[in-house]
Amino acid sequence: MENSKISIRDVSKSFGTKKVLQKLSLEVPEGKSFVILGPSGVGKSILLKTMLGIVTPEQGVIEIDGVNILSSRKTRIDKTNQIGMLFQGAALFDSFKVWENIAFRLIQGEGQSRKQARIRADECLAQVGLTPDVANAYPSEISGGMQKRVGLARAIAAKPKILFFDEPTTGLDPIMADIINTLIKEQVSALGATAISITHDMASAKKIGDRLAMLHQGQIIWQGSADEIDHSGNGIVDQFINGRAEGPLVLTS
Amino acid sequence: MIFNSINIFAIIGRIFINFLRTVGNVSIFAVNSVLSIFSPPFYGRAILSSLYQIGFTSLPVIGLTAIFTGAALALNIYDGSIRFNAEAFLPQILGVSITRELGPVMAALMLAGRSASAMAAEIGTMRVTEQIDAMSTLKVKPFNYLIAPRIIAGVIAMPLLVLIADIIGIYGGWLVAVYGLDFSGTIFIRNLSDFLVMRDITSGLIKAGVFGFIISLMGCYYGFHSGGGARGVGDATRTAVVAAAVLILASNYLMTSLLVKV
Numbered sequence: 001m002e003n004s005k006i007s008i009r010d011v012s013k014s015f016g017t018k019k020v021l022q023k024l025s026l027e028v029p030e031g032k033s034f035v036i037l038g039p040s041g042v043g044k045s046i047l048l049k050t051m052l053g054i055v056t057p058e059q060g061v062i063e064i065d066g067v068n069i070l071s072s073r074k075t076r077i078d079k080t081n082q083i084g085m086l087f088q089g090a091a092l093f094d095s096f097k098v099w100e101n102i103a104f105r106l107i108q109g110e111g112q113s114r115k116q117a118r119i120r121a122d123e124c125l126a127q128v129g130l131t132p133d134v135a136n137a138y139p140s141e142i143s144g145g146m147q148k149r150v151g152l153a154r155a156i157a158a159k160p161k162i163l164f165f166d167e168p169t170t171g172l173d174p175i176m177a178d179i180i181n182t183l184i185k186e187q188v189s190a191l192g193a194t195a196i197s198i199t200h201d202m203a204s205a206k207k208i209g210d211r212l213a214m215l216h217q218g219q220i221i222w223q224g225s226a227d228e229i230d231h232s233g234n235g236i237v238d239q240f241i242n243g244r245a246e247g248p249l250v251l252t253s
Numbered sequence: 254m255i256f257n258s259i260n261i262f263a264i265i266g267r268i269f270i271n272f273l274r275t276v277g278n279v280s281i282f283a284v285n286s287v288l289s290i291f292s293p294p295f296y297g298r299a300i301l302s303s304l305y306q307i308g309f310t311s312l313p314v315i316g317l318t319a320i321f322t323g324a325a326l327a328l329n330i331y332d333g334s335i336r337f338n339a340e341a342f343l344p345q346i347l348g349v350s351i352t353r354e355l356g357p358v359m360a361a362l363m364l365a366g367r368s369a370s371a372m373a374a375e376i377g378t379m380r381v382t383e384q385i386d387a388m389s390t391l392k393v394k395p396f397n398y399l400i401a402p403r404i405i406a407g408v409i410a411m412p413l414l415v416l417i418a419d420i421i422g423i424y425g426g427w428l429v430a431v432y433g434l435d436f437s438g439t440i441f442i443r444n445l446s447d448f449l450v451m452r453d454i455t456s457g458l459i460k461a462g463v464f465g466f467i468i469s470l471m472g473c474y475y476g477f478h479s480g481g482g483a484r485g486v487g488d489a490t491r492t493a494v495v496a497a498a499v500l501i502l503a504s505n506y507l508m509t510s511l512l513v514k515v
């Protein structure tokens with residue numbers, strides 16, 4: 001039995017009458033790459049945000065390294081500080097240049113000199129396949145796919161122990177998507193990091209995921225390895241991975 | 254009929270409860286902002302850039318407002334006081350009106366329109382594009398980085414702007430008095446400086462500090478709690494300006510009644 005880096009038990013979160021997470025439980029093993037699948041609007045991003053401490057669930061336990069981050073403000077900040085996150089919309093700071101975005105945590109959060117942080121920022125920029133001339137551009141001056149890659153570079157800049165990727169390859173061409181998938185795999189093995197990725201793309205899910213899980217109606221309804229997903233025996237999973245409109249899975253919202 | 258009146262009570266009740274809730278939320282936000290000012294880390298660059306935004310770039314607007322207000326005020330005082338042959342007191346009345354009341358209030362209202370709106374729009378956009386969430390994942394507390402610098406800058410910049418507004422406003426009145434109403438320039442200044450006491454100016458500057466706090470607080474609060482999308486940010490911006498203006502005027506009365514000690 002492997003160690004759990006993140007362990008979620010009975011977490012519920014609703015917005016008004018809309019129940020998004022319903023007593024959801026999940027174990028994320030240390031040093032593995034975990035992929036969460038699920039249709040749009042099912043609550044995947046919200047699930048990541050509860051683990052980040054940005055969204056507070058109504059009930060449940062979220063443990064990182066065996067410590068409940070909901071127990072106090074201090075443990076929440078301590079534990080979530082080791083997470084690097086790529087937001088779905090990249091969420092770059094538009095008043096900062098690309099390299100300053102990547103170096104934001106190093107300079108503002110950890111007090112490194114701008115010069116020193118710049119070196120690391122350039123390194124990360126190269127890792128996500130961007131040329132050095134992008135460094136001095138502002139986020140509004142680069143394409144959506146490039147913004148996504150800058151967001152990725154920003155997430156890995158401080159070499160975090162945990163990485164969250166919210167749809168890392170959406171909006172990228174297939175070649176770049178593959179480069180990013182490779183990069184995620186590399187980061188996980190090189191940093192020994194634990195990763196959770198959200199994706200709609202089955203090819204990338206199978207490529208990066210050691211373990212895959214399917215979110216449906218506020219719960220994890222299936223999980224297993226990449227090989228197992230093709231014959232999961234679960235109607236909803238089958239429908240989702242084969243992309244059929246007909247089936248037990250009905251998209252309402 | 255009965256149902257209708259119950260409905261009205263329900264509506265009034267709901268409005269009242271919502272009002273109290275907002276007051277409570279703003280108070281908590283204000284306390285947290287003040288705490289974040291005194292708790293490290295401190296972001297010097299962010300404070301300087303806020304000071305530049307709120308203070309320096311507001312100078313033209315404040316200057317123009319002050320000079321025209323001072324000029325118009327001089328005309329009005331002259332026209333009113335000549336009815337009981339008291340027009341010689343124009344410099345004194347002008348000086349007191351501007352330093353105690355018009356300088357701080359006009360400057361604050363202009364700044365509410367200019368800075369509270371800009372802060373609400375900027376922070377609101379950061380909220381809806383998840384930049385604030387992103388910041389908290391990068392080991393930076395949004396309160397320390399976004400809110401505290403703006404509050405500090407508001408409280409520092411506003412009194413300085415009002416001091417400048419006082420001077421320019423009086424200069425506007427002086428121009429009108431000397432070139433339009435045949436006052437002697439030197440006598441105007443002498444009368445004014447003999448008459449004005451330190452308290453006239455400091456009471457205006459104290460007000461200004463409070464107004465600066467209100468402007469930054471409203472801009473930050475409504476931006477920070479902005480709803481989704483362009484519309485949410487638009488609402489936040491509008492509400493921030495209106496709330497800042499109302500609070501400035503209400504607190505102005507309150508502070509005036511305390512400061513004049515009647």
Ligand SMILES: Nc1ncnc2c1ncn2[C@@H]1O[C@H](COP(=O)(O)OP(=O)(O)OP(=O)(O)O)[C@@H](O)[C@H]1O
Pocket residue numbers: 015020038039040041042043044045046047088253
């Ligand atoms: N602040 C909020 N207020 C109200 N409802 C919200 C809020 N945030 C999210 N929701 C609701 O929670 C649900 C889950 O949202 P979430 O962003 O997690 O979906 P998702 O699974 O990431 O979808 P997608 O794949 O499209 O990104 C949505 O139905 C959304 O309407």
Ligand SMILES: [Mg+2]
Pocket residue numbers: 044045046088166
């Ligand atoms: Mg999402």
